[in-house]
Amino acid sequence: MNMDIAVSYEIPDAQEYNNLRIISGLSPKDEVGSEVGLKNSIFIVTLRDSEKLIGMGRIIGDKGCFYHIVDIAVAPSYQGNGLGKRIMSEIDTYLKNNIPKNSYVSLIADIPADELYKKFGFEYSAPKSVGMMRKI
Known part of the structure; x- marks a missing residue:
């Protein structure tokens, strides 16, 4: 497998974004909603x-x-090569260099990805607080 992977900060198109979500085991999103959401991101890698x-x-x-x-x-065929860590390193660098002190940074971790996020200083919020969600 070619591991000459290019890092970019450009917004992907909605279709390729959804394709990646689906093959990676994440839920698909509405294409119009995807276009709006991607465009309104603070940071993308x-x-x-x-x-x-x-x-x-x-x-x-x-x-x-x-x-x-x-x-x-x-993408599943690329998993296990440190690419999740590479993505999180880019995000971590952005956060350290661009957000105000005492900002609250959160995420919802699927298991076993929580182990990756722990490496970047994330901790479980329970029992003091727990994540909640609602799909419309």
Whole structure:
């Protein structure tokens, strides 16, 4: 496998974004919603093998107090090569260099990805608080 992976900060198109989500085991999103959401991201990092999107992650939030890490995804055939760590390193560097002190950075971790996030200083919020969600 070619591991000459290019790191980019350009917004992927909605279709390739959804394709990556689906093959990575994440839920598909509405294409119009995807276009709006991607455009409104605070920070996006993508990994490409040639032109093919094979990994990504992004930060969303209010650009002041609250930041949420989403869409950490790596195509299955590329998993196990440290690419999730590479994505999180890019996100961590952005956070350290660009957000105000005492900002709250959160994420929802699927198991076993929680082990990756622990390496970047994330801790479980329970029992003081727990993640909640609602799909519309």
